[in-house]
Structure formats: C-alpha cells, structure tokens
Amino acid sequence: MLTAADAIIYFTIPLLFPTPQQIQQFATDDVFSTDPLKSAEVQRGVDGKLSGGFVYSDIRQNYALIGDSDSIEFFSTWHETSQANRVTYTANAVITLPSRGKKWTMTKGFLTGFQPIPDAKKILQPVRFTIEWESMSPSAT
Numbered sequence: 001m002l003t004a005a006d007a008i009i010y011f012t013i014p015l016l017f018p019t020p021q022q023i024q025q026f027a028t029d030d031v032f033s034t035d036p037l038k039s040a041e042v043q044r045g046v047d048g049k050l051s052g053g054f055v056y057s058d059i060r061q062n063y064a065l066i067g068d069s070d071s072i073e074f075f076s077t078w079h080e081t082s083q084a085n086r087v088t089y090t091a092n093a094v095i096t097l098p099s100r101g102k103k104w105t106m107t108k109g110f111l112t113g114f115q116p117i118p119d120a121k122k123i124l125q126p127v128r129f130t131i132e133w134e135s136m137s138p139s140a141t
Contacts, residue, residue, distance in 0.1 A: 067124025
C-alpha cells in the first residue's frame with residue numbers, strides 16, 4: 001500500500017519534551033518530505049577526468065501541519081525556548097509507516113526552519129517546519 005494516512009511520528013527533545021510527543025494533523029497531501037542526500041563530492045579536472053570522494057550529508061526534512069494542528073504548539077515551544085535561552089535544543093524522532101512495514105529513527109535534529117504563523121487565505125494554510133538530522137536509520141516494523 002502507498003497510503004501515508006497511517007503515518008505515526010513521535011519527537012522527543014530531551015531537555016524540553018523527554019516524553020515522546022506524537023505529531024498529528026498533517027497537511028492534506030503533505031505529511032513530510034525529505035531532500036535528496038548528497039552522497040559524494042565530485043570534481044572534474046581540466047583534462048576531463050572526474051574524481052569523487054565520500055562526504056557526510058545533512059538530512060533535511062520538511063513537515064507540514066494543517067493550520068489548526070495542536071502539534072504546532074510543540075514546534076512553537078521548541079523555537080521560542082531556543083530563542084529565549086539562546087540554546088539549540090536537539091531532537092530525536094521515530095517515523096513509522098505501517099503501510100510499508102518500515103520505521104525510521106532520526107537522531108540529533110535541529111529546528112532550522114520555523115513558520116511562526118499560518119498563511120491566512122480562505123482558510124488557514126499549512127504551517128511548515130524544517131529539521132536537519134545527523135542520522136536516519138531505517139528498520140522493519
């Protein structure tokens with residue numbers, strides 16, 4: 001199955017939310033997206049020969065929540081506490097997609113993109129947040 005309707009996502013921020021917080025009320029047609037990873041750095045010499053080397057890559061993930069999602073408060077607290085204390089709090093997360101029988105565990109994530117208020121149109125639009133992870137490990141559920 002290809003459905004994302006059964007997605008289960010939990011975040012923990014050890015210093016703010018040590019108990020896992022379930023993220024809910026995702027945007028229509030947009031739960032999260034993950035940017036492609038850069039797996040090599042390449043250079044082409046003037047002679048036309050290509051060389052490459054291994055590089056570590058940040059894992060950027062974008063989340064979208066409907067404008068009245070209670071989970072917006074989780075991200076707001078994370079951002080506002082970081083701003084007030086001038087501290088970057090790191091998070092961990094687990095995403096389970098039962099329809100795929102897969103689970104991903106993310107570690108050491110930083111909130112790098114924060115939309116403080118939903119765009120207001122005919123109805124409130126999705127609110128978006130960006131997390132950059134140090135690592136993401138897949139496993140079976």
